[in-house]
Amino acid sequence: MEYIPQIIFALILIAGVGYFTSNIRKMIRNIKLGREVDRSDNKKERWAQMARIALGQSKMVRRPVAGFLHVVVYVGFVIINIEVLEIIIDGLFGTHRIFAPYLGGVYDFLIGTFEILALLVLVTVVVFWIRRNAMNIKRFTMGELKGWPKNDANYILYFEVVLMSLFLIMNATDFILQTRGVEGYAHAGEIFGSFPVSQYVAVFFETMTDSTLIIIERAAWWIHIVGILIFLNYLYWSKHLHIMLAFPNVYFAKLKPKGQFTNMEAVTAEVKLMMDPDADPFAAPDPAAMEEEPASLGASDIFDLDQVQLLNAYTCTECGRCTSECPANITGKKLSPRAIMMKTRDRLEEVGAVINKEGEWKDDGKKLLNDHITTEELWACTTCNACVEACPIGIDPLSIIMDMRRYLVLENSAAPTDLNNALTNIENNGAPWPYNQMDRLNWADEL
Amino acid sequence: MSELIKVPTAAEFIAQGKTPEVLFWVGCSGSFDDRSKKITKAFVKLLNKAGVEFAVLGAEESCTGDPAKRAGNEFLFQMQAMMNIEVLNGYEIKKIVTACPHCFNTLKNEYPELGGNYEVIHHTSFLKDLIANEKLTISGGKFKGKKITYHDPCYLGRANEIYEAPRELIEKLDAALVEMKRSKRNGLCCGAGGAQMFKEPEPGNKDINIERTEEALDTGAEVIAAACPFCNTMMSDGIKAAEKEGKVEVLDIAEMIASAEDL
Ligand code: HEM
Numbered sequence: 001m002e003y004i005p006q007i008i009f010a011l012i013l014i015a016g017v018g019y020f021t022s023n024i025r026k027m028i029r030n031i032k033l034g035r036e037v038d039r040s041d042n043k044k045e046r047w048a049q050m051a052r053i054a055l056g057q058s059k060m061v062r063r064p065v066a067g068f069l070h071v072v073v074y075v076g077f078v079i080i081n082i083e084v085l086e087i088i089i090d091g092l093f094g095t096h097r098i099f100a101p102y103l104g105g106v107y108d109f110l111i112g113t114f115e116i117l118a119l120l121v122l123v124t125v126v127v128f129w130i131r132r133n134a135m136n137i138k139r140f141t142m143g144e145l146k147g148w149p150k151n152d153a154n155y156i157l158y159f160e161v162v163l164m165s166l167f168l169i170m171n172a173t174d175f176i177l178q179t180r181g182v183e184g185y186a187h188a189g190e191i192f193g194s195f196p197v198s199q200y201v202a203v204f205f206e207t208m209t210d211s212t213l214i215i216i217e218r219a220a221w222w223i224h225i226v227g228i229l230i231f232l233n234y235l236y237w238s239k240h241l242h243i244m245l246a247f248p249n250v251y252f253a254k255l256k257p258k259g260q261f262t263n264m265e266a267v268t269a270e271v272k273l274m275m276d277p278d279a280d281p282f283a284a285p286d287p288a289a290m291e292e293e294p295a296s297l298g299a300s301d302i303f304d305l306d307q308v309q310l311l312n313a314y315t316c317t318e319c320g321r322c323t324s325e326c327p328a329n330i331t332g333k334k335l336s337p338r339a340i341m342m343k344t345r346d347r348l349e350e351v352g353a354v355i356n357k358e359g360e361w362k363d364d365g366k367k368l369l370n371d372h373i374t375t376e377e378l379w380a381c382t383t384c385n386a387c388v389e390a391c392p393i394g395i396d397p398l399s400i401i402m403d404m405r406r407y408l409v410l411e412n413s414a415a416p417t418d419l420n421n422a423l424t425n426i427e428n429n430g431a432p433w434p435y436n437q438m439d440r441l442n443w444a445d446e447l
Numbered sequence: 448m449s450e451l452i453k454v455p456t457a458a459e460f461i462a463q464g465k466t467p468e469v470l471f472w473v474g475c476s477g478s479f480d481d482r483s484k485k486i487t488k489a490f491v492k493l494l495n496k497a498g499v500e501f502a503v504l505g506a507e508e509s510c511t512g513d514p515a516k517r518a519g520n521e522f523l524f525q526m527q528a529m530m531n532i533e534v535l536n537g538y539e540i541k542k543i544v545t546a547c548p549h550c551f552n553t554l555k556n557e558y559p560e561l562g563g564n565y566e567v568i569h570h571t572s573f574l575k576d577l578i579a580n581e582k583l584t585i586s587g588g589k590f591k592g593k594k595i596t597y598h599d600p601c602y603l604g605r606a607n608e609i610y611e612a613p614r615e616l617i618e619k620l621d622a623a624l625v626e627m628k629r630s631k632r633n634g635l636c637c638g639a640g641g642a643q644m645f646k647e648p649e650p651g652n653k654d655i656n657i658e659r660t661e662e663a664l665d666t667g668a669e670v671i672a673a674a675c676p677f678c679n680t681m682m683s684d685g686i687k688a689a690e691k692e693g694k695v696e697v698l699d700i701a702e703m704i705a706s707a708e709d710l
Pocket residue numbers: 053054055057060066067070073074077078128129132153156157242243244246247317318319321392393
């Protein structure tokens with residue numbers, strides 16, 4: 001009978017981690033719906049970029065207030081989670097503070113540090129909540145955040161408050177029980193851990209009986225660990241996937257100059273053939289090329305985007321730094337790079353849901369283009385790269401916009417009329433205006 | 448200018464059995480647009496003064512394909528690119544200078560994969576080097592002490608991380624450089640990029656060039672320095688809309704240096 005709590009704990013742990021793993025598998029499956037893209041180059045530079053931007057938060061702190069607050073939550077959360085390891089071992093083996101005897105003074109230092117960080121995280125999260133809900137900061141109040149995105153952002157903050165509070169309550173009651181020498185908590189007169197924060201929380205519990213305290217301590221312990229497992233499983237549905245994906249996402253981000261757009265290889269082959277005077281226009285096409293399904297040029301759905309673009313969509317924190325720098329958005333156009341990322345993720349989830357249900361992809365009659373992202377948004381982009389520069393975690397909304405424009409023009413010939421005129425001019429006389437190419441040097445006569 | 452400046456073509460160089468030091472890529476705007484032609488002419492005067500042996504392609508030059516590419520017409524872009532590469536490689540061009548950040552970006556970043564490998568330099572970096580090598584002197588002249596703000600072109604700044612060369616030139620003019628609220632990597636686009644120049648803007652509550660011009664005017668500058676012919680057009684339109692013509696000038700950095708030198 002005495003093993004029942006341990007067995008229950010083990011089962012909860014297995015269920016929690018198991019469900020999380022299955023969701024992450026689905027996410028990876030969904031990302032693989034995209035086109036393959038080779039980012040195996042420049043490994044050293046990629047690691048360095050990840051260390052600087054993700055681990056080192058270098059682009060976060062460009063907005064000093066939000067950046068500083070985030071560093072607190074980030075560092076706090078990561079370090080406090082070392083404690084989760086002990087919690088899991090204690091839970092599985094029915095021990096109490098198993099690391100303490102091995103670490104001695106270091107243990108006291110660690111627990112003390114965790115407590116201080118927990119308090120800092122708590123305060124920071126409250127400030128985050130105020131910024132989001134009471135301060136009317138445009139990037140947090142825009143229409144595209146209505147509904148789930150706004151709730152999601154707040155739920156995460158509530159989660160953190162609850163987890164940090166439970167951690168402190170657990171320590172406070174544990175501290176009293178240790179001091180009172182209650183069985184199961186006492187260690188031959190020694191106090192395991194130091195409690196710079198929770199000793200003040202303990203004030204509220206001091207008058208309670210041992211048995212009440214044990215109930216509170218156990219309850220806090222259980223809710224805390226179950227809470228962490230729920231949080232873990234919540235990630236997949238939330239913008240909070242970024243706490244894991246930020247790292248691979250920054251690793252795989254583009255290293256080339258921002259102005260360098262990809263040259264489409266399929267087009268190169270065709271253009272080379274057209275320009276080659278020796279090419280036989282009636283020659284039978286390469287049989288290997290015939291077998292492949294002709295891929296569409298550009299992107300109209302998530303299948304046409306590459307895997308890094310889809311990873312980008314899952315990683316986006318919906319922070320809106322991109323949108324707040326976007327010249328189109330600033331001047332009231334419909335385009336919002338954040339919305340481009342959110343819509344891409346929505347569509348990816350929509351496709352994923354069909355696969356979950358049917359076991360394979362069956363056309364649902366919808367697409368990313370038009371059903372989620374409109375041409376009006378796509379044509380408003382000036383390709384200025386402000387969104388790419390602003391994103392603290394290496395997301396490239398512009399590349400998605402460009403791929404979709406390519407689809408519009410190359411597959412649908414659907415450019416705005418005046419733009420089409422300019423393109424026709426380039427085709428006919430080598431300039432976007434209707435001037436004769438022979439006149440290109442006329443300015444030299446005016447010197 | 449009394450003496451006539453000769454603008455030789457690459458074909459003329461080859462005919463004489465010579466190769467030019469550098470090819471000046473003029474670009475469509477610099478070739479045809481009346482306002483941008485002034486920038487082209489100012490830059491040629493500076494090249495001439497510095498004794499640079501340059502050539503142009505003249506009628507053999509064609510659009511780099513930048514607007515086609517950003518509009519999504521990859522096919523047209525690559526056609527343009529391959530035609531241009533054929534011409535450039537035919538003349539064995541190694542080094543290109545251009546006053547247009549769009550041409551600069553395309554030639555430098557997007558041509559190599561298609562077979563066009565050149566050292567490509569923006570005219571602000573080129574001028575900076577000429578001055579550093581004492582081929583060209585620069586003095587404040589009429590810009591001395593004037594308040595000047597500099598607008599970062601997206602395709603020079605963020606796209607290729609050239610922020611300092613243009614600023615150094617402005618400082619060499621003894622002008623007082625004042626930064627806009629959004630500058631360098633945070634600079635706001637003028638609204639022309641991504642082929643927007645050639646279409647009507649989408650519905651919104653303001654044109655981008657108006658927003659940017661207001662930001663420039665907020666600095667109290669008398670001159671808005673530009674380093675891109677398209678930005679120049681957009682900001683000049685913004686100045687017209689704000690009814691500040693005659694009070695605030697939009698000038699390319701090459702024009703500023705040339706006029707400071709009375710060229
Ligand atoms: C691993 C632990 C992490 C935790 C616990 C964490 C936590 C959080 C929280 C609570 C928010 C919401 C802030 C708000 O409500 O405004 C947030 C936002 C954000 N996080 Fe993280 N984060 C982590 C890692 C990272 C990493 C590695 C990056 C990469 C740079 C990152 C980038 C961001 C960004 C860009 C936002 C939006 C911030 C803004 O509004 O400016 N996070 N994070």
